[in-house]
Amino acid sequence: MCGIFGLFLSERTPIPDSVAEAASTAMFPRGPDALGVWSRPGALLGMRRLAIIDPEGPSPPLTNESGRWVAVGNGEIYNHAEIRKRLLQAGHSFRSGNDLEVLAHLPESGEWEWELGLRGMFAFAVWDSHTSRLHLARDRFGIKPLFWCGDETGIAFASALPALREMLLAWGKSRAEQGSSPWRGLLAPEGWSLDQRGLRWYLDTLCVPAPETFFRHVQALPPATRLLWEPGSPPRLETYWTPRYLPKRKISLKQAQDEFEECFPESVRYHLVSDVPVGAFLSGGLDSSYLVAEAAEQLGNRLSTFTVGFRECDYSELDAARELARNLGTDHHEILLGPLSSEDLPSIIRAMNQPFADSSAWPTWAISRAVGKSLKVALSGDGGDELWGGYPYYPISRLSRWLPKREWNEREPFATSILSRSGRVLRDCLRPARALHSRWRHLDPNGRFWDSLLLPEHRLGPFEIPFPNETEGSDHEKLLAADVAFYLPHDLLEKVDTMSMAHSLEVRVPWLDPILFERIAHFPPSLKISGGITKWLVRRSIARRAPNPFPPSLLQRDKHGFAIPVHRWMARDLAERFREGPLAEGSRVSAIFAPRELRRVFEAHRAGRIRVGHHLWAVLVLDLWLRENRLAL
Known part of the structure; x- marks a missing residue:
């Protein structure tokens, strides 16, 4: 690196x-x-x-x-x-x-x-x-x-x-x-x-x-x-290369399992090539747990693992990671985070190439800081969701594939009532794959939210994330291709690179080995998701592993990410920072946002009438990044 x-x-x-x-x-x-x-x-x-x-x-x-x-x-x-x-x-x-x-x-x-x-x-x-x-x-x-x-x-x-x-x-x-x-x-x-x-x-x-x-x-x-x-x-x-998902192979579950259990250890072996010690991020999720188990098997007791968690228990995976690390015998370390400190935030902003508002940048920065104090190389489970289809919209799409589809124009996309939020999820089952992906990956799919805040000269309207055409495989393949082309490189991998390199740490991603990817891409969707259960083949591989170090809860828990409790923090812990930054007179972002409208949205979020924590976080990051780099809009 x-x-x-x-x-x-x-x-x-x-x-x-x-x-x-x-x-x-x-x-x-x-x-x-x-x-x-x-x-x-x-x-x-x-x-x-x-x-x-x-x-x-x-x-x-x-x-x-x-x-x-x-x-x-x-x-x-x-x-x-x-x-x-x-x-x-x-x-x-x-x-x-x-x-x-x-x-x-x-x-x-x-x-x-x-x-x-x-x-x-x-x-x-x-x-x-x-x-x-x-x-x-x-x-x-x-x-x-x-x-x-x-x-x-x-x-x-x-x-x-x-x-x-x-x-x-x-x-x-x-x-x-x-x-x-x-x-x-x-x-x-x-x-x-x-x-x-x-x-x-x-x-x-x-x-x-x-x-x-x-x-x-x-x-x-x-x-x-x-x-x-x-x-x-x-x-x-x-x-020089484009990911392909067709043609699909006719392959039995056992044959696919055998091939996967041959390819993945080979990928890990290549990613362990190093003349300095190698550690691993352990989030407690399926991808990093399976990766750490394989790396520990190849390295023996020489593997150090690191987990980051939040004091808010509903955002922490410390217990699951701790149990797996104990079973594997790794040298395990835990990093416990509270609310984002005023000392850390400027350092995180300085690490960015350009404004970047994925809220999981902070825990990625924090775990990289801890690991970088003793190691130069760490393995990460990033890429598994894009390889198998691990995000919530994949089972939604798969289970509802027989239902008639139609476009929905959300009138209140940020309303917080249980009825409104439940309605959006139910309508997801009826959305075409392109619209479903757009709803999950765009903060403002129809552009009305940002246009209400931006000054007229900055209202370009929303752009559309590239999505495969109707002839390129099933909806599952289209969602995978869209995530590999957009979210994976421009969000996930950008975050990992910038936050880890700020601490002179090289992070490697064995799930994105090209040989492994080519093999898995041509497996049929039924081996990747079954009955609404994602990463089906990985779960089957875990179940037949002997001795089995994985906690039973690993196969039962929903997917969690590194994301911070951003909605809560923008309403409480970071509220004063937002007032002193974007809402202050003459702020860096005042050249593009209407101040009165921005304050109105901020107060509505604080009052719980709407849920726009990610939007406000994006504005805060933009203002701080401009300030740190002494730039004006």
């Missing part, structure tokens, strides 16, 4: 050392162990390193034998040993055991679309110094981020938006004139202006999906995408 950055120009002018220093400083926590820089006139490639594989060996950038290809990368290539062996047999030679060194040799291997052969999580850059061609790529699921801007005159990129900004501003200070192309405007502070689309995506989904970002002329590289650039030509983006 590391942080990478680069700047490549059509004109071969020297790039001052201050440019690399600015990028490096802005993402120091991503790689506190070493800094490596490769520089030539018009070309800069750098990397901050968190040393995990071959920690005593040379730090990237790394080159092939001739020095033609130069490579840096963020993440890990878990199957680098097999790739290295193949390359050695072809006559290549290596000077380190670093997994990223294979990236400097693969371009000359002659393998077509060699990204598909990488089993890992990554965002990398490879520079061909002979032809002056740049190759950027991001892993299939978007586990590791990469931000960029540029055109035919040049290109800049970094693992973190603050690093990209500081790098460009440092370059701008060294130049007498900044050019006329749009991205060259980013060389001055006033060039970093709000992107209206990014703002609306954020308010409606709590995140900003790639390729959008919160800034104009700056993009996020989408998952499973490569970017190719050479002087005089605009950047070219190519998708």
